[in-house]
Amino acid sequence: MTSSALSPAHKLIQKLESTTDLLPEERGALLALPMRVQEVRADQDVVREGDRPSHCCLLVDGFACRFKFTDKGKRQIFAFHTPGDIPDLLSLHLRTMDHSLGTVTDCTLAFIQHDHLRELMYQHPRLANVFWRDTLIDGAIFREWMLGIGRRSAKTRLAHLLCEVFMRLKAVGLERANVVPLPLTQNEVGDALGLSTVHVNRTLQELRGEHLLEWDAGVLTVLDWDRLVETAEFDPTYLHQH
Amino acid sequence: MTSSALSPAHKLIQKLESTTDLLPEERGALLALPMRVQEVRADQDVVREGDRPSHCCLLVDGFACRFKFTDKGKRQIFAFHTPGDIPDLLSLHLRTMDHSLGTVTDCTLAFIQHDHLRELMYQHPRLANVFWRDTLIDGAIFREWMLGIGRRSAKTRLAHLLCEVFMRLKAVGLERANVVPLPLTQNEVGDALGLSTVHVNRTLQELRGEHLLEWDAGVLTVLDWDRLVETAEFDPTYLHQH
DNA sequence: CGCCTATTTGATCTGATTCAAACAATGTGG
DNA sequence: CCACATTGTTTGAATCAGATCAAATAGGCG
Numbered sequence: 238m239t240s241s242a243l244s245p246a247h248k249l250i251q252k253l254e255s256t257t258d259l260l261p262e263e264r265g266a267l268l269a270l271p272m273r274v275q276e277v278r279a280d281q282d283v284v285r286e287g288d289r290p291s292h293c294c295l296l297v298d299g300f301a302c303r304f305k306f307t308d309k310g311k312r313q314i315f316a317f318h319t320p321g322d323i324p325d326l327l328s329l330h331l332r333t334m335d336h337s338l339g340t341v342t343d344c345t346l347a348f349i350q351h352d353h354l355r356e357l358m359y360q361h362p363r364l365a366n367v368f369w370r371d372t373l374i375d376g377a378i379f380r381e382w383m384l385g386i387g388r389r390s391a392k393t394r395l396a397h398l399l400c401e402v403f404m405r406l407k408a409v410g411l412e413r414a415n416v417v418p419l420p421l422t423q424n425e426v427g428d429a430l431g432l433s434t435v436h437v438n439r440t441l442q443e444l445r446g447e448h449l450l451e452w453d454a455g456v457l458t459v460l461d462w463d464r465l466v467e468t469a470e471f472d473p474t475y476l477h478q479h
Numbered sequence: 480m481t482s483s484a485l486s487p488a489h490k491l492i493q494k495l496e497s498t499t500d501l502l503p504e505e506r507g508a509l510l511a512l513p514m515r516v517q518e519v520r521a522d523q524d525v526v527r528e529g530d531r532p533s534h535c536c537l538l539v540d541g542f543a544c545r546f547k548f549t550d551k552g553k554r555q556i557f558a559f560h561t562p563g564d565i566p567d568l569l570s571l572h573l574r575t576m577d578h579s580l581g582t583v584t585d586c587t588l589a590f591i592q593h594d595h596l597r598e599l600m601y602q603h604p605r606l607a608n609v610f611w612r613d614t615l616i617d618g619a620i621f622r623e624w625m626l627g628i629g630r631r632s633a634k635t636r637l638a639h640l641l642c643e644v645f646m647r648l649k650a651v652g653l654e655r656a657n658v659v660p661l662p663l664t665q666n667e668v669g670d671a672l673g674l675s676t677v678h679v680n681r682t683l684q685e686l687r688g689e690h691l692l693e694w695d696a697g698v699l700t701v702l703d704w705d706r707l708v709e710t711a712e713f714d715p716t717y718l719h720q721h
Numbered sequence: 722c723g724c725c726t727a728t729t730t731g732a733t734c735t736g737a738t739t740c741a742a743a744c745a746a747t748g749t750g751g
Numbered sequence: 752c753c754a755c756a757t758t759g760t761t762t763g764a765a766t767c768a769g770a771t772c773a774a775a776t777a778g779g780c781g
Binding site for chain 1: 493529550553554555557572573575578601605607608611612614615616617618619621622623626628630635662672673712719
Binding site: 543 | 761762
């Protein structure tokens with residue numbers, strides 16, 4: 238559980254301000270957004286491929302992921318989501334979900350009606366651009382993962398994922414002394430990297446063996462950021478934080 | 480060459496209308512958009528990783544692709560673009576390019592100032608949503624490619640790419656009797672699928688051997704769409720055409 | 722304690738890569 | 752119009768990164 242005292246809307250604001258600036262009135266409008274908060278247990282689907290949602294879902298606490306299955310039953314995870322994210326913001330403009338959103342851990346979610354989001358953006362056109370930008374960063378991360386899955390070795394790929402998650406968690410204030418919560422199973426990491434669980438395990442042992450990181454009980458500790466970045470070929474430009 | 484008599488703006492309109500409806504005044508505003516048309520030879524970079532463009536680029540004629548290199552010099556192609564696309568629309572909200580855009584064939588490009596696009600969207604908020612939606616479909620295609628590269632066999636992956644390109648070209652009127660222009664090298668296809676050129680070649684021979692398609696001299700002929708779709712596990716939902 | 726889930730280890734197999742070379746098609750300059 | 756350079760396709764053989772299969776171990780929890 239990645240608990241915190243912030244309200245749902247505050248989490249969203251913090252996340253958005255990790256990549257853009259907001260005006261006071263925009264912050265106010267976000268705080269006034271009606272939301273229905275709900276707790277969801279781990280490993281539950283929140284939105285499914287084929288659904289036609291009329292609301293989006295703000296992740297307040299916990300970890301979530303988006304994924305899709307092959308006809309042959311193999312899963313690819315497209316993204317891991319952390320507090321402050323709206324993982325299914327795209328449903329605002331894409332009628333039918335082409336993939337699913339599920340919880341990784343127990344989560345607190347806040348559902349926001351499409352209508353309310355549309356009204357918000359109508360009143361605050363700059364916010365529309367902020368959200369658009371957010372979905373573009375989402376896409377930038379897809380590209381980076383694609384590059385990794387298609388062209389990088391297992392070791393580089395895994396190191397890269399860990400660098401990315403670390404930076405993103407840091408940006409929303411979930412890092413403390415090179416430690417971040419990372420409650421993923423090796424199986425989930427494999428589904429994200431296009432690797433088998435077994436191979437994730439062995440690759441992880443390499444990274445541990447080189448004293449780049451520790452990762453136990455859902456907690457990731459970065460021991461040597463510079464060398465981790467190096468073996469990951471990690472350049473954070475694509476995260477478009479500023 | 481995928482020539483045609485349509486003006487740059489008409490190409491754009493046709494493309495947008497393959498996935499949404501436009502109002503007459505929106506069509507008019509698009510036609511009034513100032514553009515600087517330019518011819519570019521094959522294999523040239525149009526926008527490079529690290530650039531901070533002040534204009535976007537409408538592909539009027541020819542094929543283009545977006546890509547990025549690994550530190551070890553391996554290329555991953557993220558997308559192929561066909562006439563009517565604005566491949567770098569994302570530069571409107573992402574200051575720094577995190578990947579490159581290049582021509583595959585000789586191309587006709589039409590450059591549009593960011594300022595003009597912003598003004599257009601300010602005057603026609605619905606168009607902003609249309610363009611946003613377009614970048615979301617871009618992202619949906621990334622996800623599908625990721626699923627393929629991460630979890631599908633070479634054969635399925637290649638068949639899937641060909642299905643996708645075929646449908647997209649059809650949507651912008653470039654298909655005739657199951658034939659579409661496809662002026663890609665096997666090397667480029669490999670860089671898109673995360674495969675070596677050699678393996679693309681052998682896989683292609685399988686598809687040809689099963690009489691699913693022909694592909695010569697930059698022309699793709701689909702011989703058996705249904706069986707191609709089947710071996711590709713192709714479900715076009717993710718293209719969000721309607 | 723016993724159950725369930727996640728991690729780890731070992732052995733074997735395979736889809737795809739790599740390297741190397743032949744072949745085909747197209748274009749270019751003399 | 753031919754020699755030859757260039758780029759793309761095809762073929763063969765050897766190799767390897769990572770998958771698969773199977774089983775042991777470890778941790779948490781009711």
